[in-house]
Amino acid sequence: xxxxxxxxxxxxxxxxxxxxxxxxxxxxxxxxxxxxxxxxxxxxxxxxxxxxxxxxxxxxxxxxxxxxxxxxxxxxxxxxxxxxxxxxxxxxxxxxxxxxxxxxxxxxxxxxxxxx
Amino acid sequence: xxxxxxxxxxxxxxxxxxxxxxxxxxxxxxxxxxxxxxxxxxxxxxxxxxxxxxxxxxxxxxxxxxxxxxxxxxxxxxxxxxxxxxxxxxxxxxxxxxxxxxxxxxxxxxxxx
Numbered sequence: 373x374x375x376x377x378x379x380x381x382x383x384x385x386x387x388x389x390x391x392x393x394x395x396x397x398x399x400x401x402x403x404x405x406x407x408x409x410x411x412x413x414x415x416x417x418x419x420x421x422x423x424x425x426x427x428x429x430x431x432x433x434x435x436x437x438x439x440x441x442x443x444x445x446x447x448x449x450x451x452x453x454x455x456x457x458x459x460x461x462x463x464x465x466x467x468x469x470x471x472x473x474x475x476x477x478x479x480x481x482x483x484x485x486x487x488x
Numbered sequence: 489x490x491x492x493x494x495x496x497x498x499x500x501x502x503x504x505x506x507x508x509x510x511x512x513x514x515x516x517x518x519x520x521x522x523x524x525x526x527x528x529x530x531x532x533x534x535x536x537x538x539x540x541x542x543x544x545x546x547x548x549x550x551x552x553x554x555x556x557x558x559x560x561x562x563x564x565x566x567x568x569x570x571x572x573x574x575x576x577x578x579x580x581x582x583x584x585x586x587x588x589x590x591x592x593x594x595x596x597x598x599x600x601x
Contacts, residue, residue: 405588
């Protein structure tokens with residue numbers, strides 16, 4: 373069974389600086405998707421970024437980028453120029469590539485605080 | 489931005505009562521999911537639904553739970569006899585248009601007293 377591990381329960385960053393959130397996963401599959409979701413205090417789950425395992429190029433969405441290391445099964449999220457609104461829980465998630473039906477498997481999350 | 493809506497936003501019920509949580513997914517999505525998040529814990533998969541039937545379910549999704557899509561738009565999760573440990577945030581998600589992506593609703597906070 374696949375597992376997702378986020379080893380940092382909490383992280384803190386100064387406004388305008390850069391922070392990296394770690395995620396590792398375990399799978400025997402070769403094709404899959406990886407995601408980062410943001411959960412602010414409202415508890416809404418917001419998709420931040422996604423990565424297809426077959427793509428070597430790291431995904432980027434504005435200030436958010438990932439470092440995807442397939443061999444190491446590592447998928448970290450980098451947030452540049454951190455803003456107060458980035459403060460939230462961040463969940464790493466894995467999804468099998470088998471069709472479109474696979475459910476998401478989440479890590480336990482990292483709580484990010486942004487200091488003004 | 490695609491949108492999935494859920495009602496109610498907060499439900500309070502007595503232990504042993506039945507509750508129905510409702511979701512209205514984006515109309516062109518094909519796959520629907522329910523997830524649960526107990527306060528302070530990670531999000532856990534409950535069940536996926538495709539073509540009007542369950543395609544996969546987790547160990548959490550026991551006989552107390554059921555899902556249906558009665559009118560082709562609403563997607564419901566029913567808990568027949570709620571227990572204290574059912575208190576959690578329940579998220580509906582929809583996917584199938586863009587490969588891999590699932591879009592979450594705002595969640596229903598269920599409190600069982």
